[in-house]
Every structure is written in structure tokens, then in C-alpha cells.
Amino acid sequence: MSNYLAIDGGTTNTRISLVKDGKIIGRVVKEIGARKSIEGNMLLKSVIKEGISQLLLDNHIQNGEIDRILASGMITSEYGLMEIPHIIAPAGISEFHSAMVELVFPDISEIPFVLGPGVRMDGRCFDTVDVMRGEETELFGLMDALEPEKAYILPGSHSKCIFADVNGRISYFFTSLTGEMFFALMKDTILKSAVACENQVDVDYLIKGYDFCEQWGLNRSLFKARILKNVFQCGPLEIYSFFSGAVLHDEVKSLLNLDVKEYVVAGKSQLRNPMEILLKRCSDREVTVLPDKLSDIAATVGIIRIYEYGDETI
Structure with missing residues (x-):
């Protein structure tokens, strides 16, 4: 079983989780995100490097024991480490897996990073065009399968309401600030x-x-x-x-x-x-609320599901 560092880069916070043998054994949360990287990402890089070093040291793990650093969210935006183009909806876990980008940031770590893309609503209508980074990963971590006729609501810095088609792909969404x-x-x-x-x-x-x-x-x-x-x-x-x-x-x-x-x-x-x-x-419609324990690990579970999709050997 592979070992990972999973980074969930948000607008206000960056969360780094250490996953060993399929279990989250450590996490650090840094109060820096895309909002503080508008003028440049040097501080973000420094904080991520520090967080990775802290996690590995505290858990007595060497760099060579980590297979990949999996990152999603605003960390893959123009205010993150590197901008990865959005993929176009409808998109499911297969499309997200295929669009991942692997590279190394030597000023952060020798461990290869794998960056997950966001998703964008295409079209020429101003009313329906929208973008998303991170919440799609969270949703794939929360749900084993997406269903139509449900509205998946993820409140946060940029609250999302997400819909799926009959094939379990993200088909439409909209954002509130x-x-x-x-x-x-x-x-x-x-x-x-x-x-x-x-x-x-x-x-x-x-x-x-x-x-x-x-x-x-x-x-x-x-x-x-x-x-x-x-x-x-x-x-x-x-x-x-x-x-x-x-x-x-x-x-x-x-x-x-x-x-x-x-x-x-x-x-x-x-x-x-x-x-x-x-x-x-x-x-009068049904309202299902998912517990904190699922939401807290959703981004980590989701990015691993996307990365390992279709790979029977992992």
C-alpha cells in the first residue's frame, strides 16, 4: 500500500495530511492560503516545506518512504504553486485522474508532486459559467457515488452547490462567496x-x-x-x-x-x-447532513481516490 502526503490548499488555510498504509496518521494546518499568495507564492512554498518537514519528523518517516505528494484546491490555481488548467464539465473521477500533472518543486521537496485540476462550466452564457478547485476532490472523498436529483452543498470560503448526471459525473455547479x-x-x-x-x-x-x-x-x-x-x-x-x-x-x-x-x-x-x-x-425536501468526521478527511480521501483510480497495483 502506498504512502502519501496530501495537501488541501484552500483560500484561507492549507492542510497537509500524512497517509501511511491507508490511514491518516498526522496533519498540520497552516493559516495561509490563496488569499495571501496574490502577490507571490514564496511564503506559501516556505510554509508547505515547513509543514512537510514537521509531519515527517514527528512521525519518524523519511522522504523515500513517501510515494507522492498529492495536492488539490487553490494550490493548483494562479495563486498557488502552479496553475493547472480546469477540465470541462461534465467530468467524473476518470477525467480528473487523466488530467493530473506530476512534477517536482525542488525548493519544497524532492518527493514528486501530483497536482489535481479543478473543473469549469463551459459555455457562452454568463449566468452558467463557473469554476471550482478543491470542492470536487472533497465531494469524491465524501461520496462513493454521485446521484442525479440531489444538490450537493459544500459551504466554505467559496460555497458550492454541485449536481451530477446519470453517469455520476459532475455536470453543473454554482458558487457563492x-x-x-x-x-x-x-x-x-x-x-x-x-x-x-x-x-x-x-x-x-x-x-x-x-x-x-x-x-x-x-x-x-x-x-x-x-x-x-x-x-x-x-x-x-x-x-x-x-x-x-x-x-x-x-x-x-x-x-x-x-x-x-x-x-x-x-x-x-x-x-x-x-x-x-x-x-x-x-x-419540505429531504436534507441529509454529513458528519464532521467525514468532512474533515474528505479532501484527503478524495485526492487519493482520484490518483489511484483504475490502478489495480496500488
């Missing part, structure tokens, strides 16, 4: 003094935020977070929940308009949990 909107509004506006990130949600205030946005729109709803703090002296959880309901409103509304029988929701619990609450409250 949800996670980055949360981050930007909380860090770089006057709401910084009012909204603090919480790991739980107050259901009543989440729904209040959603309903207020439904009636008055996002712009007006956002300022109400400040009103809740300064006028009504609400607590951090209530304010954050109202804020979350407002920010998630447009994305949830777009999901409610879909002609599907089931929503399958995974991803980070911070966004996944309020998404689940709102979908169950606003829709």
Missing part, C-alpha cells in the same frame, strides 16, 4: 465591533436575520447587527446568529429554487449547521 463575505464583513467593516465568530447558533435569531433580509435586503440587515449590540444589548451568540441568517439568505433562496429531491450538506460546521436549520425550516 459566502465564507469570504463572512470574513470580510467581520474583519474589515464597522461590524467588527459587533459581530464575533461563534461555533453555535441561536435558532430564533438565525431565523430573525433570514426573515429580516427577506423583507428588507442584505444591506439594511447587516447594519442591524450593530443595532442589536448598541441599542438592544444582545449577546454575541444572538448577534452572530442574526448576522448569519442575513448573510446566508441569498444562498438559501437560490437552493430553494432548485428542482431537486434532496439536499446533501457537508463542509464546515460553522456554515453547515445554520444552512441545515434554514433549509429544513424553509423546504
Whole structure:
């Protein structure tokens, strides 16, 4: 059985996992991603090199014991290590496997890297063209097979809603800038003094935020977070929940308009949990929520599945 280092490069974080004999035995998470590499990738390279060295040292493993470094996500974008062209949907695991690129980054490691591509919606219609890097790998790690008539929802920095055709290939998807909107509004506006990130949600205030946005729109709803703090002296959880309901409103509304029988929701619990609450409250369709333990390892499992696809000898 092969041993790998698997890198999941996101917009805000880079996760490096050590996989030995099919089991994840170590992981490091670095708080640097594509957002901090817009001006150049030297820091990203340095952080990845440091993370790899740390994992191998801590687990008493030599470079020669690792077969490949498998990388996916924004690390294969123009703000990553090297830009790998998107493949065109519809695309399944076979197409992703065939489009992988192997090369060595000697300033990082002597171990060969294998970079996975993202996927792009083709066409001339502005409404439907979209791109994705990383979430496709996560989805293949979450699901043994993709099914039509389901919407696969992966909340995150760039939240994705993904659909499959009858052959189990990714056929269509669209993106919302949800996670980055949360981050930007909380860090770089006057709401910084009012909204603090919480790991739980107050259901009543989440729904209040959603309903207020439904009636008055996002712009007006956002300022109400400040009103809740300064006028009504609400607590951090209530304010954050109202804020979350407002920010998630447009994305949830777009999901409610879909002609599907089931929503399958995974991803980070911070966004996944309020998404689940709102979908169950606003829709009578089935909502299936995948647990944290699956979401946490999905990108690692997915990139290995893609790399090993069709190889009976691995």
C-alpha cells in the first residue's frame, strides 16, 4: 500500500495530511492560503516545506518512504504553486485522474508532486459559467457515488452547490462567496465591533436575520447587527446568529429554487449547521447532513481516490 502526503490548499488555510498504509496518521494546518499568495507564492512554498518537514519528523518517516505528494484546491490555481488548467464539465473521477500533472518543486521537496485540476462550466452564457478547485476532490472523498436529483452543498470560503448526471459525473455547479463575505464583513467593516465568530447558533435569531433580509435586503440587515449590540444589548451568540441568517439568505433562496429531491450538506460546521436549520425550516425536501468526521478527511480521501483510480497495483 502506498504512502502519501496530501495537501488541501484552500483560500484561507492549507492542510497537509500524512497517509501511511491507508490511514491518516498526522496533519498540520497552516493559516495561509490563496488569499495571501496574490502577490507571490514564496511564503506559501516556505510554509508547505515547513509543514512537510514537521509531519515527517514527528512521525519518524523519511522522504523515500513517501510515494507522492498529492495536492488539490487553490494550490493548483494562479495563486498557488502552479496553475493547472480546469477540465470541462461534465467530468467524473476518470477525467480528473487523466488530467493530473506530476512534477517536482525542488525548493519544497524532492518527493514528486501530483497536482489535481479543478473543473469549469463551459459555455457562452454568463449566468452558467463557473469554476471550482478543491470542492470536487472533497465531494469524491465524501461520496462513493454521485446521484442525479440531489444538490450537493459544500459551504466554505467559496460555497458550492454541485449536481451530477446519470453517469455520476459532475455536470453543473454554482458558487457563492459566502465564507469570504463572512470574513470580510467581520474583519474589515464597522461590524467588527459587533459581530464575533461563534461555533453555535441561536435558532430564533438565525431565523430573525433570514426573515429580516427577506423583507428588507442584505444591506439594511447587516447594519442591524450593530443595532442589536448598541441599542438592544444582545449577546454575541444572538448577534452572530442574526448576522448569519442575513448573510446566508441569498444562498438559501437560490437552493430553494432548485428542482431537486434532496439536499446533501457537508463542509464546515460553522456554515453547515445554520444552512441545515434554514433549509429544513424553509423546504419540505429531504436534507441529509454529513458528519464532521467525514468532512474533515474528505479532501484527503478524495485526492487519493482520484490518483489511484483504475490502478489495480496500488
